[in-house]
Amino acid sequence: MNPDVTILYDSIRWEEKALLEAGKKKDINIQMVDCKKLALDLEKKPEDYGVVIQRCVSYYRNLHSTAALEGMGVKVINCLNTGVFAGNKLFTHMLLKKSGVPTPDATVAFSKDAAIEALENDGYPKVIKPTVGSWGRLISKLNDKDSAEGIIESRETMYPIYQIHYLEEFVKRPPRDIRAIMVGDKIVAAIYRKSEHWKTNMALGGTAEPCEITQEMEEMCIKAKKAVQGDIVGVDLMESEEKGLVVHEVNNTTEYKNTVRVCDVDIPSLMLDYAMKVER
């Protein structure tokens, strides 16, 4: 029997197991495919994958397997454009602005000298982020010229993507941010991520609490999701003291374990309902 849905993964986390369990309960035929073991003959017709839910953690594996499957005619959630746009914080920033979604002010500089000059002109603190990355990795707060020089100099020795110096205003806000999980045009659940560290990522020890979904938040998240052409995404927002709600990231392979736990919403089941209904 051909699968209804394929879960494409490279490591099995709680999220992937939960999707499989939800599929069993709903009598949906789920195929689990380990992308690390996958060799696709691109000249052949696609085998039947059904709808693919893309769950690869590796940025490159995620992007390239989506490109291959989508090119072969398979519907992938999220699509290649979303992987490209949401996978890169600069690309997302530009699209959010174009769509009228409030987002932190940012500058991109293409050398250490240009970055330092921009920082000296505009002032500290600023946040430097790799344009491609997650779990708060290699995101640093630049408090003054000394720390900025050290951090940017070390990036100049790294892989070229880290030499794109993406600098954001440091947003003054409560010690938390918001993660809103969108399935289609709806926030199905949202959490506050609280932390003593300024980076509130769960991967860095943040704690989750349910967050009430407001109309303002939902309208903003719909625009953000559309800006990156997403189907199922995790939108990260901050409550800026100056600007109100701002979106700082859209996650195309979002984690939702803690959102399910504290909000008691069956996100995997809603994801599968969406995948079963979506146009192929």
Ligand SMILES: Nc1ncnc2c1ncn2[C@@H]1O[C@H](COP(=O)(O)OP(=O)(O)O)[C@@H](O)[C@H]1O
């Ligand atoms: N401009 C900013 N000002 C203040 N805090 C920020 C800013 N950008 C990010 N953060 C904090 O750092 C965390 C990680 O940033 P984010 O852009 O979401 O990157 P990642 O992809 O690594 O999750 C956010 O969840 C938030 O707590």
Ligand SMILES: [Mg+2]
């Ligand atoms: Mg984030």
